[in-house]
Amino acid sequence: MSTASARGTGPAPPHRDLVLRHATAEDVPDIVAMLADDALGAQRETPGELAPYEHAFARIDGDPNQHLMIAEHAADTPGGPPRPVGTLHLTIIPGLSRRGATRSLIEAVRVHTDARGTGLGTQLIEWAIAESRRQGCALVQLTSDATRVDAHRFYERLGFEASHLGFKMTL
Template sequence: MSGLARLDGGVLLREATADDVPAVVALLTDDPLGAGRESADLAPYRAAFAAVDADPAHLLVVAEDGGTVVGTLQLSFLPGLSRGGALRAQVEGVRVAAARRGTGLGAAMLRWVAEESRRRGCALVQLTTDTRRPDAHRFYERLGYVPSHIGMKLEL
């Protein structure tokens, strides 16, 4: 299967397929926050995957090593009027398998995000990270992300 990029260590970064949904959900649930908010019912995830997959402004990516999904992220491209009509890249759902954390895989995935976002003409890459994830905050800051805004959410 061809991919978007070959990362350090031979990991293949590729677009996710419907067959990857269970592995992606497993990565989303493999932390204390995700374990409490994700569901065992794959039906809503399959429907969400179909919507993401059908929209060229959204890209669900998996990192695969030896046939095993070891990382994932969603990259969305958002046109807007602010910043002179700049296109933004929004990164969501960044996850790396527990056994692969600290190996540089997450950093390689986010370097690819920056490269792909530049290639598509984005002016910036943005993401949100839960306030209860201080390790993630340090990780993103090491990669050059700046905590420039306060994110707000309204649960519906």
């Protein structure tokens, strides 16, 4: 997987026909479709109403600590456009705890249905870890919905530990 980015992010793990790049406004419909493409996402995402996502994208895109990434697969037909097959959102968070450590937060990791089981999810997470190191982070964290048991096993295989109990409040 090669990396193309205006923000100069670090190298991505090698993968023959994938490119990892910062998302653009044109990618928002594809990202939202991937977010909505499972039972949990289908309950909370509205791919037919893109305005709130477009507003959120503008805020994300304007913040240098936000890295909304998209993985593209080579075109299915010669000369055709590349096809989005994965996404993740990496946030760099400066902090005072842990002796002033910077941490990163990985969220919204999704792999298109057709690309699941190909190792792309692993490569996305490995990129996020490498980029976190490049940014000087001392800790990488992520959350996963309690119902996503397969995702929990996936993250544990990659070296993450279930170390905290998380809480959320809908506002």
